[in-house]
Amino acid sequence: MPRTVTPAPWEELVTSALLGTDRRPAEGGGGPGGLLDAAALHTVQRRAGLLPASAAARPEPAPADPRPPLPPAARRRLAQLLADRSAPGGSGGRRGTAPDLTELIPQWLATANQHGYRAPAALLPSLLDAARSRTDLRPQALAFAGPRGLWLAGLNPEWRFALRGSSGGSLLPDVTEPEAVARLWEEGLFAERVALLGAVRTHDPAEALALLATTWTTERAEDRLMFLDSLRTGLSGVDETFLEQALSDRSRNVRSTAAELLSALPESAFAERMADRAMSCVSPGLTGDEASVSVEAPHECDASMERDGVVAVPPSGRGERSWWLGQLVEATPLATWSVRFGGRAAQEIVGLPVADGWAEELHAAWCRAAVRQRDPEWARALLGTPSVPPSNGPGTASLAERSKLLAILPAAERAEWVADFIAAHGLSEAFQLLGVCPTPWAEPLGRSVVDALDIARDAGSYPWSFSGVMGLAERCLNPAEADRLEVLTTTPDEPEDASPGANGYWSEAFQRLVSTLRLRSAIDLELIPG
Structure with a gap:
């Protein structure tokens, strides 16, 4: 033996x-x-004593993705961008002259989606990991990942976010098939139902409203809020009756959203009620011999105002009457004011002096109304001339509110306004305004930004004071500008009063800008279908 x-x-x-x-x-x-x-020997003996595990059920095969594959050069570039995302960052605040590849991923994904490419299967895990750590990437990343990306996300709990932002990984039924739509609406997961309602709303707004009405009273408050928000797409007078009923909802957030949507319907009964209240508070007046605006803010917030979405209790630090006035004015159709002030245009009305120190509150409410109603005439009036400092102009000095007003204007007009603003005031207040300008920046806007950066360098400051704008320039300047900007990469002699070494740092920053623009140009060429 x-x-x-x-x-x-x-x-x-x-x-x-x-x-x-x-x-x-x-x-x-x-x-x-x-x-x-x-x-x-010990390892073999230990393994010999183990029973084989039961085989798990095989997952369903990944769905087909009929989109064309990436060109080879673009595939290699994507692998490089995703690999650099996980590379350890350098120490210190100095970025050097090399482009920041992680900041180019959003542009790469947007361009790839415009061309309708299919994501490489081998890169899907890295793509989903990138989207998990950066929420700003998710819409474009998931669109690029396509049905195979959702299939893969269903196999890994760490990628569950992808299912929450989609139809749960399942394909939506054809919105023209009522039985399939009704079945998914009644039986689907919440994410599936949100996606379904959005698809039906895009196809037929009235049909989506009817679908929502079938289960409205049985939905949870947080779900009602999400579903109600989908009515922004295709909002019209057809929705008025449903939204009026939602004004009596037991959830304050639902009531508030219903009121906001109704205020965007100038012909609605809600808008008429709010206009009547606002006109009783704001009226033409006289300051000496000059026309002005007279304001008598509400003295109470009654039950009917609360039903129409007016929040009675103001935030800390706000007076009750000014709080109520602002809510009434922002919900009033802007066309009302032209009638109220004898046919004056928006620019004339905004230019009238406001009595008793109510100008700031009234103008801020008009700004919110212009954003809500997407009214470019009032947006122009409230923005005023770009050369005038925000604190002295019409509207509001808040750059966040001004950015929202700018977003209403046509793209070319928006870029021209911001270019003139930067030429007059420099870059210190321009970051938020630049964020709403279409990319790549139009030539006058790009030139204005670069000229302002060059002026900042000549002033002897350090470039990291403008790191936000420089980062935007790397992503938003037209790549064709690279050769013209080459002259800025040199290191001129520093004036005596300059910060030590500042020009060297500026030279690095401009070198990085030029190299990033050239890399973006190469990326665009790689993604062009062969």
């Missing part, structure tokens, strides 16, 4: 490996080779 070999206990083998066979020989001797033999 064969001899049975009993290996040394595993703990003893580990001890010999840690201490060395010279200090702790393994049982049976043989030095390092004997230790490895004993470990191998």
